[in-house]
Amino acid sequence: MQLLTSLDYSSAEEQLDEAATSREETTCDDSFMAELLAGLSRADRAVPCRFLYDAAGSALFDEICELPEYYPTRTECGILKAHASEIAAAIGKDVRFIELGAGSGGKAEILLDQMPGARSYVCIDISPVPLAGTEAAVRQRYPRLEVSSVCGNYLGELELPKATGLRDVCFFPGSTIGNFERDDARAFLQTWRERLGPGGMMLVGVDLKKDSAILEQAYDDAQGVTARFSMNLLSRANRELGADFDTAHFRHRARYVADPGHIEITLVSTAEQDVRVGGRTFAFSPGEAIHVENSHKYAVAEFADLAGDAGFDVTRVWTDEAKLFSVQLLTAKA
Structure with missing residues (x-):
């Protein structure tokens, strides 16, 4: 879901x-x-x-x-809260934070609160109503950020605002990647690998296989x-x-x-x-x-193989203690 x-x-x-x-x-x-x-x-x-x-x-x-x-939402939030500073350090400085989908139930804020290296924020959504709400809320909460939005389908063709000197980090939480059939998930990641360029990153919520x-x-x-x-x-x-x-x-x-x-x-x-x-x-x-x-649902190694086929290396994986859910940082291969 x-x-x-x-x-x-x-x-x-x-x-x-x-x-x-x-x-x-x-x-x-x-x-x-x-x-x-x-x-x-x-x-x-x-x-x-x-x-x-x-x-x-x-x-x-x-x-x-x-x-x-329904464990995914609270478990992912728990992972982000527990590891936000580590995630921010792994991402690094001078980045543009791109959120796919208008609003993530407070998940983006958990990270942005710990990311002084973020210089810019872009939200992408096909619907103008939630997009406007997200953009306004981020502007109010983070006046230091350059905030913009793109009304379009992040699954298809779209043009991102130019960002000179910044490295793109794409945030895709909620195990939305699981809504794709596996071949489609690979193609989706490959599209974003090409869009982000070498050194670009994706932070993806991935639900894990379990009982x-x-x-x-x-x-x-x-x-x-x-x-x-x-x-x-x-x-x-x-x-x-x-x-x-x-x-x-x-x-x-x-x-x-x-x-x-x-x-x-x-x-x-x-x-x-x-x-x-x-x-x-x-x-x-x-x-x-x-x-x-x-x-x-994916095993950790299974998702690493899928991401690798799409042109990403899995840099870090964070999970909850029960290993129900994961947040995975992917880095585009050179």
């Missing part, structure tokens, strides 16, 4: 005009319909996980991050919050697209797939049923699933 909260989301909403927000939502709706129809038309039905994060989904994900079963029971409980909690988060995808389709998913006849399923090592999240039909959306009808049999998300 991705951590998509901003530093001051409600403040940012007040700063942006309603027309811009409306335009953004309309674009998202158009994309949602096309992606949903395409995904339901496949033999192995699937919907991209980004559509989990409407306003309701984001609020539910904030709840997930506080659940006792499958711990993983499955993290993605299927006893209170059912994660189930409501996943099921909200169908409710969103009903609200926004006029679909008629009967959510009482679908269930959330999270299971660990050992090879190659990921949590697979699906919404499983519990009855023979038809679903109508966009003027089309899709038949579901009992047990038929809609794939929503994979969350990949």
